[in-house]
Amino acid sequence: MGFPVERPRRLRRTPALRRLVAETRLHPAGLVLPLFVLEGADEPTPIASMPGVVQHSRASLRAAAREAVELGLGGVMLFGIPATRDASGSGASDPDGILNVGVADLRDEVGAELVVMADLCLDEFTDHGHCGVLDADGWVDNDATLVRYAEMAMALADAGVDVVGTSGMMDGQVGVVRSALDEVGAQHVSVLAYAAKYASAAYGPFREAVDSQLTGDRRAYQQDAANRRESMREVRLDIEEGADLVMVKPASLYLDILRETADSVDVPVAAYQVSGEYAMVEAAAERGWIDRDRMVVESITSIHRAGAGIVLTYWAAEVARWISEGRISEGKA
Numbered sequence: 615m616g617f618p619v620e621r622p623r624r625l626r627r628t629p630a631l632r633r634l635v636a637e638t639r640l641h642p643a644g645l646v647l648p649l650f651v652l653e654g655a656d657e658p659t660p661i662a663s664m665p666g667v668v669q670h671s672r673a674s675l676r677a678a679a680r681e682a683v684e685l686g687l688g689g690v691m692l693f694g695i696p697a698t699r700d701a702s703g704s705g706a707s708d709p710d711g712i713l714n715v716g717v718a719d720l721r722d723e724v725g726a727e728l729v730v731m732a733d734l735c736l737d738e739f740t741d742h743g744h745c746g747v748l749d750a751d752g753w754v755d756n757d758a759t760l761v762r763y764a765e766m767a768m769a770l771a772d773a774g775v776d777v778v779g780t781s782g783m784m785d786g787q788v789g790v791v792r793s794a795l796d797e798v799g800a801q802h803v804s805v806l807a808y809a810a811k812y813a814s815a816a817y818g819p820f821r822e823a824v825d826s827q828l829t830g831d832r833r834a835y836q837q838d839a840a841n842r843r844e845s846m847r848e849v850r851l852d853i854e855e856g857a858d859l860v861m862v863k864p865a866s867l868y869l870d871i872l873r874e875t876a877d878s879v880d881v882p883v884a885a886y887q888v889s890g891e892y893a894m895v896e897a898a899a900e901r902g903w904i905d906r907d908r909m910v911v912e913s914i915t916s917i918h919r920a921g922a923g924i925v926l927t928y929w930a931a932e933v934a935r936w937i938s939e940g941r942i943s944e945g946k947a
């Protein structure tokens with residue numbers, strides 16, 4: 615009988631060998647922690663569908679950012695939850711609006727030690743919950759929304775943001791935001807384009823997290839899960855308009871899009887492991903149906919392997935702690 619000449623198993627024998635030959639490694643610098651700040655909150659408020667994630671008060675937001683610095687995270691991505699909303703989402707561009715105030719708090723707390731990112735979108739601030747302003751017939755008005763995004767970009771720059779995450783999926787948003795930033799002398803502020811962003815059921819828990827007022831869905835502006843080529847078009851347009859980084863979202867359900875994006879661009883590529891991806895793992899783990907810690911590491915590793923140098927994940931701080939404790943390289947998580 616013929617024994618095998620090639621024995622790939624040899625390199626899998628011990629944790630030390632597996633660590634040596636790993637093609638993908640988790641590092642805190644590649645992880646970005648999304649954070650929520652709730653206007654008027656005195657203490658952090660739990661989010662039921664995202665166990666372990668909270669809506670921060672301004673004070674607890676600072677503490678979370680400080681911890682992110684200590685853990686060596688790549689950055690934080692801030693979302694604001696306002697106390698009042700209106701049709702144009704005016705709180706988004708108000709210097710005293712919760713997102714801008716939160717960004718200023720973060721800047722003050724971490725200085726240059728951490729990359730401060732903010733979501734640039736109107737959905738948290740509109741009373742109808744859409745990512746843009748509506749026309750007379752109730753459709754999201756693309757170009758009227760761009761004007762609001764420009765105002766929001768300028769306010770965020772003023773507050774001291776490093777990176778704005780354009781997540782609204784309006785045509786031309788990256789170009790408009792880039793021009794607005796340049797106009798106010800904020801050439802240094804980067805644009806992280808949510809380039810390929812799908813209309814996904816996996817954003818469900820996020821709606822609770824930001825107390826979304828949306829009824830219906832975002833299928834008239836976010837992408838259809840059926841399409842792949844369309845993402846390549848979105849990515850190309852965003853880069854032509856000046857995106858400094860591009861993102862694919864959600865992550866795990868769209869690893870094919872992520873790989874294709876990573877292979878076709880020469881800017882950094884990020885992926886967002888969204889609220890539903892988080893909640894599914896937490897829920898199954900709570901029932902004892904899966905090994906939570908291993909699932910967390912495997913999911914983030916897969917997203918990196920598929921081409922994302924940067925992963926936005928609600929587990930960022932916890933995983934960074936595991937990395938520093940050596941738990942992951944020893945195969946214990």
Ligand code: PBG
Binds near residue numbers: 738819832
């Ligand atoms: C838009 C935005 C959303 C998320 C990030 N930015 C919601 C949406 O597009 O419906 C979702 C993130 C998550 O689900 O974790 N402001």
